[in-house]
Every structure is written in structure tokens, then in C-alpha cells.
Amino acid sequence: MLSQEDIYKLLFEEQWEILLEILHQQKKIIASDSLLSAAAMAIEREFFRKLKSYANDREDIVIALETFSQLDAGNFYKLKQENSDVILEELKTRKPDQYVRPKVTAESLHHDRYNA
Secondary structure, three states: OOOHHHHHHHHHOOOOHHHHHHHHHHHHHHHHOHHHHHHHHHHHHHHHHHHHHOOOOOOHHHHHHHHHHHHHOOOOOOOHHHHHHHHHHHHHEEEEEHOOOOOOHHHHHHHHHHHO
């Protein structure tokens, strides 16, 4: 059975992938237990508190950001609004090739149309 001690141990070890899997798979249990709910909030708080200290090239952090976004969008775990707002900006910084759209100008459209 999942306990808040399990969560805090994983949190101390920064096992984000496992912690996010718990938020997804144990949604109902967490929602019904105040100690687990507090531990789930600690996951979010600690991840976003430490986020800026992680190197931009860490793929595990990008995966965690994407997973947090999916959990939030799917109502498996609702993030605080300020944390939800941070996700896209962080993904743009960490994976600009995937999350930053190139600027479209009239010149580039003309070039693409006639040089294709």
C-alpha cells in the first residue's frame, strides 16, 4: 500500500518519473487520503522549486515537464496555475526545436511557395 513515507523517500531521491507515475496511477487513493494529498503537493512544490537548478539538456526533466503537463490537462493531477504557466516556457527553453515555432513572414511564405 502506498504511504506518504514512500513518496517522501522518492522525493528525496528526486525520482520524478516514478513520482509522476504515482500521481497518475494513484489519483483516487491520493484524493481520498489527506497525508498522501499533502505528499502529492510536495512533489509539485519541490519539482518546480528545483526546476531552474537542473541543466537544460537533462532529458529526464523534459520528460517530467511533459508528464506534468499531461497530468494537468487530463485532470489526473491539477497543478497550481503558476506552475502550469511555467511548463511551456521551460519546454521552449529546453527543447526549442520542438516547442518554438519559426516566425512566419510574408517573405518566407513567398520563398516557400515559389522555391518548393
